[in-house]
Amino acid sequence: MTDLLSLIGAELAEPVDPRVAAMAAAIAARYPVAARGVLFYGSCLRTTELDGLMLDFYLIVSDYPSAYPKSWLATANRLVPPNVFPFEHDGLAAKYAVLSEADLHDLCGPDASAVSVWARFAQPSRLVWASDDQARSRIVSAVERAPRTLLMLTPEGDGADPLDRWRRGFTLTYGAELRAERGGRPGTIVDFDPERYRRFGAAIAVKPMDGLDARWRRLRRNGKLLTLVRLAKASLTFAGGIDYLAWKVNRHAGTRIVIRPWQRRFPILGALTLLPRLLARGAIR
Incomplete structure (x- = not known):
């Protein structure tokens, strides 16, 4: 062996x-x-x-x-x-x-x-x-x-x-x-x-x-x-991080999430407001 x-x-x-x-x-x-x-x-x-x-x-x-x-x-x-x-x-x-x-x-x-x-x-x-x-x-x-x-x-x-x-x-x-x-x-x-x-x-x-x-x-x-915590931190190190998050969720969960302009300007707040919707829909677990 x-x-x-x-x-x-x-x-x-x-x-x-x-x-x-x-x-x-x-x-x-x-x-x-x-x-x-x-x-x-x-x-x-x-x-x-x-x-x-x-x-x-x-x-x-x-x-x-x-x-x-x-x-x-x-x-x-x-x-x-x-x-x-x-x-x-x-x-x-x-x-x-x-x-x-x-x-x-x-x-x-x-x-x-x-x-x-x-x-x-x-x-x-x-x-x-x-x-x-x-x-x-x-x-x-x-x-x-x-x-x-x-x-x-x-x-x-x-x-x-x-x-x-x-x-x-x-x-x-x-x-x-x-x-x-x-x-x-x-x-x-x-x-x-x-x-x-x-x-x-x-x-x-x-x-x-x-x-x-x-x-x-x-x-x-x-x-x-x-x-x-990592999501919030990534908004500081990862340009377009919230768009990547949406792309990944859409690809794996079959959703059609669209990121709004204000969410790109304030990615931490945008990600946090997005999270309850994703959980409610079962898009993330």
């Missing part, structure tokens, strides 16, 4: 579209002192469709003061990680989130106060740029914690199908954030590559932690509050 660290290392090293690699290198070039690695993840990785969509990256940096010339950006990233920025390169659009090496390690582990980082890296990702071998090794070790964390925090069930535990785990993570995706989305993540989750599950083979009910109550409370 292959150990999990080897599986993660091999998966992160798999090749990607050259345009993705070029975009990752361009993101890293914006942070010449601090950039340690760039991870590519999300629906564009799964489907390999790039044109007309928004690619998802995580930029891993050595530390926040080295990453930013403005101290308030470093403080914001430290207090409420990650900061998120839009990016365009060679006709493709993307957003990238900034995390330090230390925060990536901590937020992929079972003691994280919210699910957002480990839930994403329990899924496939690619390390498409690294500053050196040491940075690559540290990122692989951090990401290795994410799928282990998901299974540690997921009840075993009857054990008839090992994939059911992965499906339950992703369903729990979706319930711990304000998400626009429809209810069946967590299952499709596993069903897209079931053999991958069988291999990873066999390599992990961990028992669930004790006290999961109380733990998930805290994760749901923290995650939904954190989503609101």
Whole structure:
């Protein structure tokens, strides 16, 4: 049986579209002192469709003061990680989130106060740029914690199908954030590559932690509050962030939200007034 660290290392090293690699290198070039690695993840990785969509990256940096010339950006990233920025390169659009090496390690582990980082890296990702071998090794070790964390925090069930535990785990993570995706989305993540989750599950083979009910109550409370805080923060770092929010909700929930001019002028207020309508319609959960 292959150990999990080897599986993660091999998966992160798999090749990607050259345009993705070029975009990752361009993101890293914006942070010449601090950039340690760039991870590519999300629906564009799964489907390999790039044109007309928004690619998802995580930029891993050595530390926040080295990453930013403005101290308030470093403080914001430290207090409420990650900061998120839009990016365009060679006709493709993307957003990238900034995390330090230390925060990536901590937020992929079972003691994280919210699910957002480990839930994403329990899924496939690619390390498409690294500053050196040491940075690559540290990122692989951090990401290795994410799928282990998901299974540690997921009840075993009857054990008839090992994939059911992965499906339950992703369903729990979706319930711990304000998400626009429809209810069946967590299952499709596993069903897209079931053999991958069988291999990873066999390599992990961990028992669930004790006290999961109380733990998930805290994760749901923290995650939904954190989503609101990050949304407010993104209005300061992400030009057009409220338009991106509307695009994402419309795409995943089948709604037809139209952002008004005043909401663009006052994005924090606009997002907060939009939220009750989305919840009432069931567009986000």
